[in-house]
Amino acid sequence: MTRPRLSALSVLGLSGLMVLTACFGPPAPGPTTSSAAPGPTASSAGPSTTATPTMTTAPTMTATPTMTATPTTPGTTSAAPTTPGAAPPSSAPASPPPTQEPTQEPAPTGLPEQVGPLTVYYVAVGDNGVSGPKIGCGDSLVATTTAPVRFTDQVGPSVGTLLANKSRHVGLSGLINVLYQSTLTYLGGELNGSTITIWLSGQFMLAGVCDIPRAKAQLEYTAMAASGATSAQVFVNGRPIDEVLSLK
Numbered sequence: 001m002t003r004p005r006l007s008a009l010s011v012l013g014l015s016g017l018m019v020l021t022a023c024f025g026p027p028a029p030g031p032t033t034s035s036a037a038p039g040p041t042a043s044s045a046g047p048s049t050t051a052t053p054t055m056t057t058a059p060t061m062t063a064t065p066t067m068t069a070t071p072t073t074p075g076t077t078s079a080a081p082t083t084p085g086a087a088p089p090s091s092a093p094a095s096p097p098p099t100q101e102p103t104q105e106p107a108p109t110g111l112p113e114q115v116g117p118l119t120v121y122y123v124a125v126g127d128n129g130v131s132g133p134k135i136g137c138g139d140s141l142v143a144t145t146t147a148p149v150r151f152t153d154q155v156g157p158s159v160g161t162l163l164a165n166k167s168r169h170v171g172l173s174g175l176i177n178v179l180y181q182s183t184l185t186y187l188g189g190e191l192n193g194s195t196i197t198i199w200l201s202g203q204f205m206l207a208g209v210c211d212i213p214r215a216k217a218q219l220e221y222t223a224m225a226a227s228g229a230t231s232a233q234v235f236v237n238g239r240p241i242d243e244v245l246s247l248k
Helices: 002-024 155-164 211-227 241-245
Strands: 114-116 119-124 139-145 149-151 183-192 195-203 231-236
Touching: 119 155, 119 211, 139 211, 149 155, 155 183, 155 195, 155 211, 183 211, 195 211, 211 231, 211 241, 231 241
Parallel strands: 195 231
Antiparallel strands: 114 149, 119 139, 183 195
């Protein structure tokens, strides 16, 4: 009686060993990266069929890179980040740097620039007022014109032209210049109403008494013609011309 019971226990133990072997079996293969759906695997060992578990890869997520805008200085352009497959954006042209507005107003230019001849007066000796205003010892004052010149204030160039002439005779016109030996320099002029005032420096060098009214008339008429005035005052070294010439 005891032997058959041992045989049954032996058979039961053997069957249990076979079941355990079938359940745990050989080690399963490592996980694969294949995304295919797992299929059941049949095992023929033993009386029961056990599916071998398989590993499926978890879905992976790709992090989208984020771009941090870098501050740019004025006048520069930074390229915008692009995503794969997208057309690159067109870069905008760099804007020119801001221009600085002038902080000062331009200085006034004064009188407009002009181009024209100058009028200079010389003396016709003994003409007795036939060719122009009568002056001094029965002489006439005659206007002459120069070639066109460029000027803004016509008084200075006209008087300066008269004082720069160092010849007594004015070409073949028969006119004379009694100031040709004088060392006079034009300093400035001022128009006040219908009166033009000019200031000179230097010394008169005249030939005689009749040259005194001639020299005064040449200066005054030349200044009046240039300024459009009807009267003139002349100062030499800060003194009126009559006072200076009275000593000659």
